[in-house]
Amino acid sequence: MKKLGIIALTLLIQNVFAQTNRFVYQVSMKPDASNKNDIKTENAYLDISPEKSMFYSENRLKRDSIMQKAFQGGGGRGSINREQMEGLRSNINYSIEKDKANQKTFFKDRIGRDIYSYEEDRPLNWKILSETTKIGEYKVQKAETDFGGRKWTAWFSTDLPYQDGPYKFGGLPGLIIKVEDSEGDYSFDLMKNYKIAEFPAMNQFGNTIKVKRTDFVKQQEKFKSDPMSFMSQQGGGGFAQTRIMGGGGNRGGGGNQNPADMRKRMEERMKEEAKNNSNPIELK
Template identity: 50%
Template sequence: MKKITTLLVCLLFSAISNAQETRFIYEVMMKSNASDLSGTQKELSFLDVSGIRSVFYGENNYKRDSLMQRMRETRNFSSAEMGGLRSDIGYRIEKDLSEQKILYTGRIGRDQYQYEEDRKMNWKILPETAVIGSYKTQKAETEFAGRKWSAWFTQDIPLQEGPYKFSGLPGLIVKVEDADGHYEFYLKEVKKIAAPAMFVSRGNIVQLKRADFEKQMQKFRADPTSFMMLSGSRAGGNRGAAQADPNRRREMENRSKEMLERMSNPLER
């Protein structure tokens, strides 16, 4: 009898563990260009949940990362393949729900940075309810990173989780959008996975506080070309040649200008 009970406990634990290996697929709507708020970019993102841990990332960014890894291994580089995987979700968010810890990892120029989120989301749960897709949801509001957000969560999926840095509600966030209508995350699909996505870190990740990350971002926006040249020289790259070559510098400046314009209305103000 004792052996049967032990077996049942093991099977139950295994079932719970497997059930928690889940991918939530969100469609992200972004109006990230401040000079053209009528234009909308859409991109799929994944929230992989495994027990008390999760990772949120852009589909194209993950495909690009995997392609780069394969190209390095085969030494067969294709700019055409890379060009079709441009992503406006070039970061990933990792959460540890037991420790209430959120880590942001992303690039500025050529460097990769990581910081721990130090702001808490104070949610106000409202009595308003709605059916979104097949889920019964309830509304909640918060102010975060310079925007006012409305979220709809469902207790049908009892995970205190959501896309991006959003979490802490008594159920999975099915939809969250800011009051200006510039950003929206909408749950499109849920499926089981064998394991969460793994990311290969190339080079060092600069660990710093969020305030220092924002200072680096301000420096990049003020003079992106100089910032990228400096980061390239720190990494031992060949960007010193660009300083001596006016054509290469002009090309870098044009790319930086285009990128900054495309991301001139960031999610976090």
């Protein structure tokens, strides 16, 4: 009996330590360089376990849940509520995974029909300052770094013993409670935290292509300059049509659409998206 009690206690301790902590950040962004008054705000999750952490949009998880229910119900894409999905559109389309053991950061984002993944190759060189203050219930300390063409100020707390933070930020002696750039274009503010049982499974459509960061930037620029040509090279002709039809192409009842009209509509949408993302979080 004594041995069983020890085993049970060991399993309980393992279960407690195996739990994942979710930190919810409010992300404020000014992604349109021509209209800095247009501030986008949404929540993002930083899920942390002893082995890794994941940073991604709350809306992505909600969209994934809707799509999963639709497919499990046998209805497929046709049963998905378009308005509901539109309401969950996000400015945070990327996800970031940090491998704790190997001290590596991996960035994933979609370009066209595929997911591109790269390992971050630039170290974060923090300057820790003596200045302290309080944010909410946490005593925090100031740190600064230059990253991605921006100057960043972070406030971290040793009350939360995680050398982590939102986006690609981390490596300080405690969790980053707040981080913002000097222009006020991007800020991440911790709102709350709670425990979850495990990391959520992310839906993923298309192939995952591993590249170097510099190649990712090149591919992104190619896509922005000529999205239709880029997707054709990916073998995405059919995919492009699916995307347009899925975006409300059946409105008005007509199922058969002129491919030239569809192409034009998609090009217009891509140009609008490029304009709306003309002030990215990383400038270089």
